[in-house]
Amino acid sequence: MRRVYIETYGCQMNVADSELIVGVLVREGFVRTDDPAAADVLLVNTCAVRDHAEQRVLSRLGELKGFKRPGRVLGVVGCMAQRLGPRLLERVPQVDLVIGPDGYRGLPELIARAHQGERAAEVEFKTWEHYEDVPPARGERVSAFVTVQRGCDYRCTFCIVPMTRGAERSRKLADVVREARDLAAAGTTEVTLLGQTVNSYHDGEHDFADLLRAVGAVPGVRRLRFTSPYPTDFTDRVLAALAGTPAACEHVHLPVQSGSSRVLKRMLRRYDRERYLAVVAALRGAVPGIALTTDIIVGFPGETEDDFQETLSLVEEVGFDDAYTFKYSPREGTPALKLKDHVADDVAGERLERLVAAVRCGAKRKNVALVGTAHEVLVEGRAKRGALLQARTRTNKVALLEGPDEWIGTYARVRLTGTTGSTFTAWPLESEGEKGGIAVVG
Numbered sequence: 001m002r003r004v005y006i007e008t009y010g011c012q013m014n015v016a017d018s019e020l021i022v023g024v025l026v027r028e029g030f031v032r033t034d035d036p037a038a039a040d041v042l043l044v045n046t047c048a049v050r051d052h053a054e055q056r057v058l059s060r061l062g063e064l065k066g067f068k069r070p071g072r073v074l075g076v077v078g079c080m081a082q083r084l085g086p087r088l089l090e091r092v093p094q095v096d097l098v099i100g101p102d103g104y105r106g107l108p109e110l111i112a113r114a115h116q117g118e119r120a121a122e123v124e125f126k127t128w129e130h131y132e133d134v135p136p137a138r139g140e141r142v143s144a145f146v147t148v149q150r151g152c153d154y155r156c157t158f159c160i161v162p163m164t165r166g167a168e169r170s171r172k173l174a175d176v177v178r179e180a181r182d183l184a185a186a187g188t189t190e191v192t193l194l195g196q197t198v199n200s201y202h203d204g205e206h207d208f209a210d211l212l213r214a215v216g217a218v219p220g221v222r223r224l225r226f227t228s229p230y231p232t233d234f235t236d237r238v239l240a241a242l243a244g245t246p247a248a249c250e251h252v253h254l255p256v257q258s259g260s261s262r263v264l265k266r267m268l269r270r271y272d273r274e275r276y277l278a279v280v281a282a283l284r285g286a287v288p289g290i291a292l293t294t295d296i297i298v299g300f301p302g303e304t305e306d307d308f309q310e311t312l313s314l315v316e317e318v319g320f321d322d323a324y325t326f327k328y329s330p331r332e333g334t335p336a337l338k339l340k341d342h343v344a345d346d347v348a349g350e351r352l353e354r355l356v357a358a359v360r361c362g363a364k365r366k367n368v369a370l371v372g373t374a375h376e377v378l379v380e381g382r383a384k385r386g387a388l389l390q391a392r393t394r395t396n397k398v399a400l401l402e403g404p405d406e407w408i409g410t411y412a413r414v415r416l417t418g419t420t421g422s423t424f425t426a427w428p429l430e431s432e433g434e435k436g437g438i439a440v441v442g
């Protein structure tokens with residue numbers, strides 16, 4: 001029995017891709033292992049969005065090469081593999097194979113060639129590729145990622161993704177629904193649809209509104225999520241589908257990138273500040289109580305202190321539930337590299353600190369106001385530290401509660417009892433009053 005070990009960096013789509021990659025190898029008789037020392041094939045599924053992500057992979061490869069023995073194969077796959085291709089083989093001599101996001105079908109062949117001593121890179125784009133016939137090797141049952149769209153046709157000037165994942169393409173609605181049915185039959189109750197601009201989904205016949213309604217109608221799918229949508233692709237049809245699909249959760253991750261219309265224009269985002277705020281208002285109108293999270297970049301070329309102030313004021317105005325915040329990272333081959341007025345690193349770093357503080361402050365204000373409210377949660381597992389269970393509300397808030405292992409994978413009604421500002425403590429509603437206090441986790 002041959003064993004494959006895979007480590008995943010980057011976004012949820014990479015998590016889903018790793019399940020496909022293992023799926024390709026399971027068809028060849030492999031089993032997955034969590035122990036790199038026991039693996040015949042070691043793979044690292046990589047991200048190229050920021051330089052930091054690539055540096056982490058390079059240092060990790062330095063460690064993983066220590067597990068190489070004669071006959072064992074070390075491979076780099078994913079976006080960094082696509083971006084660097086054969087250059088990666090030159091840079092890390094212990095790497096045997098390099099495969100980009102459209103080439104995972106070729107993995108068994110490249111492993112065989114590696115056994116012959118041949119090192120190879122497979123970085124061809126295949127715009128038809130959806131791995132439709134590959135059953136993903138999913139570890140977890142209750143919640144599943146389902147990729148519905150690969151690639152990206154947008155051209156945000158900072159972003160490497162169109163160069164690493166190729167042209168946008170959508171799976172057929174019927175194929176997605178079939179996968180959701182199979183998942184539900186196997187006990188999955190939460191499905192997250194994935195795409196780089198997932199709400200621009202169109203399979204030639206059906207749009208994202210159709211997809212939401214169709215997956216939401218699959219018996220057993222109790223929670224439907226998606227990531228990441230593009231702000232201007234929330235059409236009236238999609239908003240109506242969101243409002244009219246009970247399984248669709250009251251949370252949207254809506255990347256804004258900047259609060260300054262001037263910067264948004266230089267980023268080639270397809271909206272300005274006002275349009276973004278209008279989308280926020282439309283989402284809140286369609287789905288009352290909806291939680292909103294976002295991605296923000298600071299230090300984009302040409303960003304002035306005034307521009308940054310507009311980002312801070314947008315954060316305040318929208319009242320995000322949370323945000324991923326990044327310092328702009330120049331990426332080889334992206335249009336932003338040609339823009340003038342690069343922001344000094346210390347200035348960007350200082351802006352990032354102020355932004356993080358503003359995001360935390362806004363999130364805390366929102367979360368404190370939620371203490372005392374009742375929610376349905378999905379119990380996901382044991383919390384990382386301590387003996388509490390970790391659960392998630394439909395609005396994507398993490399709540400910790402006391403309870404037995406049997407609750408894992410099930411739904412419960414809870415009351416939020418306290419917050420650190422970002423996560424909550426909760427009591428199951430049935431046993432409310434019976435239990436002693438659960439300490440607020442600080």
Ligand code: SAH
Binds near residue numbers: 195227257295326
């Ligand atoms: N459409 C994808 C975007 C993938 S990149 C999605 O929404 O999932 C994820 C986030 O990384 C982006 O929203 C952006 O905020 C950030 N990002 C992308 N390129 C970057 C760069 N060059 N420097 C800093 N952050 C970047």
Ligand code: F3S
Binds near residue numbers: 156159161
């Ligand atoms: Fe990147 Fe913009 Fe597409 S952030 S993934 S180019 S929508």
